[in-house]
Amino acid sequence: xxxxxxxxxxxxxxxxxxxxxxxxxxxxxxxxxxxxxxxxxxxxxxxxxxxxxxxxxxxxxxxxxxxxxxxxxxxxxxxxxxxxxxxxxxxxxxxxxxxxxxxxxxxxxxxxxxxxxxxxxxxxxxxxxxxxxxxxxxxxxxxxxxxxxxxxxxxxxxxxxxxxxxxxxxxxxxxxxxxxxxxxxxxxxxxxxxxxxxxxxxxxxxxx
Amino acid sequence: xxxxxxxxxxxxxxxxxxxxxxxxxxxxxxxxxxxxxxxxxxxxxxxxxxxxxxxxxxxxxxxxxxxxxxxxxxxxxxxxxxxxxxxxxxxxxxxxxxxxxxxxxxxx
Numbered sequence: 001x002x003x004x005x006x007x008x009x010x011x012x013x014x015x016x017x018x019x020x021x022x023x024x025x026x027x028x029x030x031x032x033x034x035x036x037x038x039x040x041x042x043x044x045x046x047x048x049x050x051x052x053x054x055x056x057x058x059x060x061x062x063x064x065x066x067x068x069x070x071x072x073x074x075x076x077x078x079x080x081x082x083x084x085x086x087x088x089x090x091x092x093x094x095x096x097x098x099x100x101x102x103x104x105x106x107x108x109x110x111x112x113x114x115x116x117x118x119x120x121x122x123x124x125x126x127x128x129x130x131x132x133x134x135x136x137x138x139x140x141x142x143x144x145x146x147x148x149x150x151x152x153x154x155x156x157x158x159x160x161x162x163x164x165x166x167x168x169x170x171x172x173x174x175x176x177x178x179x180x181x182x183x184x185x186x187x188x189x190x191x192x193x194x195x196x197x198x199x200x201x202x203x204x205x206x207x208x
Numbered sequence: 209x210x211x212x213x214x215x216x217x218x219x220x221x222x223x224x225x226x227x228x229x230x231x232x233x234x235x236x237x238x239x240x241x242x243x244x245x246x247x248x249x250x251x252x253x254x255x256x257x258x259x260x261x262x263x264x265x266x267x268x269x270x271x272x273x274x275x276x277x278x279x280x281x282x283x284x285x286x287x288x289x290x291x292x293x294x295x296x297x298x299x300x301x302x303x304x305x306x307x308x309x310x311x312x313x314x315x316x
Contacts, residue, residue, distance in 0.1 A: 006304070010242045013254065064282060072250025073287065074243045201249060 015138035017074055021194045023062040024081035025142075025187030027055045029180045031085050035092035036176025039169065042110065045093060052089055056082045066191070070198040080134060087130030091123040095172060098122060115168040117158055120175040124154020127179060142186055146179075153178050220310050227272045228303040232257055233265045237300045240275060240292040248288040266290065274299055 005011075018024070034051045038044035059081040064073075099110070099119055106114040128150035135143030157175045166174070228234055235255040240246060252262050269275040274296030278289040292300075 007238060007242055010238055010254075014242050017250070068247070068282065069249075069285065072247050072253050073282070073289075074246040074250045076242075077244055 012137065012139050014074055014076055015080055015134075016140055017071060018063075018076055018080045019134070019138055019140055019143075020071065021063065021067040022187045022190030023066055024059060024084060025183045025190060027059040027062070027081055028084045028088060029183035029187060031055050031088050032176045032180035032183065035088055036173045036180065038092060039096060039172045039176065042096065045096065048089065048092065052085055055085055059085075066195065069200045070194070080138065084130060084134060087126065091126040091130075092176070094126060095119050095123040110169075112167050112169060117168050117171065119168060119172045120157035121154045123172055124150045124157070124175055128154070142190070145186075146183065149182050150179060217313065218310060220306050224306060225299055225303050227268060227274065228299050230265070230268075232261060233269055234300075234303075236262070236265055236269060237274060237292060237296060240290055241297060241300055245289050245291040248290065251290055269296065272296075272299075 031048075031051060034044075034048050038048045056079070067073075099115055102116060103109050103111050103114045128147045131143045131147035131150055134140070135147055153175050157171045157178070162171070228237060232255070235257070236251060239251055239254045243250075248259075248262065251257075252259060255262065257265065266275060266277060270277050274293055276291045276293055278291070280287050280289055
């Protein structure tokens with residue numbers, strides 16, 4: 001007797017439904033820019049918390065405008081766009097926390113001389129893990145691409161010899177900006193396709 | 209020595225919850241069991257039922273106390289929100305357990 005969850009395909013479809021219109025990608029792209037900017041100006045990380053709440057609400061609003069009248073409304077026990085926003089926040093905050101610790105014990109905090117080059121690896125790994133979990137649970141191929149891009153970008157921005165004008169802190173920022181660019185381009189493409197292929201259905205007028 | 213084949217107790221099959229047993233209603237309950245709540249359009253899309261069919265199944269499920277139906281508005285647009293109740297969830301699980309139990313006893 002196999003013990004797999006018989007409702008798993010339905011759970012998967014419900015998760016996919018929440019991410020089908022591409023608005024989550026756009027919201028996460030916007031937040032990745034904010035978190036990337038906050039890695040340059042650390043005081044902005046507190047502001048990023050406010051943006052997290054605002055973008056979670058924006059995500060709900062966008063879904064209501066774009067998806068609800070096309071594919072229906074479903075509220076899940078967990079909110080996938082919010083989980084992705086939290087992952088992005090964690091990628092920024094945890095990486096900066098590690099940098100703060102390392103630089104604190106080696107002189108003035110945030111000192112670029114002691115800022116490690118491998119910070120994109122930490123942030124990229126967290127982002128890749130978040131995208132991978134989403135891709136697996138929702139069976140959405142484009143999230144596998146995001147996970148691969150996060151991992152690849154992490155290695156690239158860690159190892160690529162940019163020259164003296166790009167400091168270790170910029171490497172981390174560039175990773176977030178590059179991921180934001182990918183999410184934005186992909187999100188727009190998904191959204192346009194979604195709107196073109198899913199017509200707005202007539203208002204239901206209370207069916208039951 | 210007796211050649212009489214082993215008797216399989218299929219009596220639990222007769223006691224299956226008829227409200228849940230109907231495939232359309234089972235689909236609706238299964239669909240609602242994985243979300244906190246959903247609107248009519250989502251359930252219709254996920255189950256593949258027609259509007260009339262879904263309405264009649266929902267009326268039966270609501271009468272049995274397995275789902276709640278709440279009529280609201282999203283802006284100016286009417287929306288019917290559906291949610292599985294605690295007893296609906298229990299009925300779905302009990303149905304699944306009973307059916308699995310009976311099927312396990314079948315030979316072959």
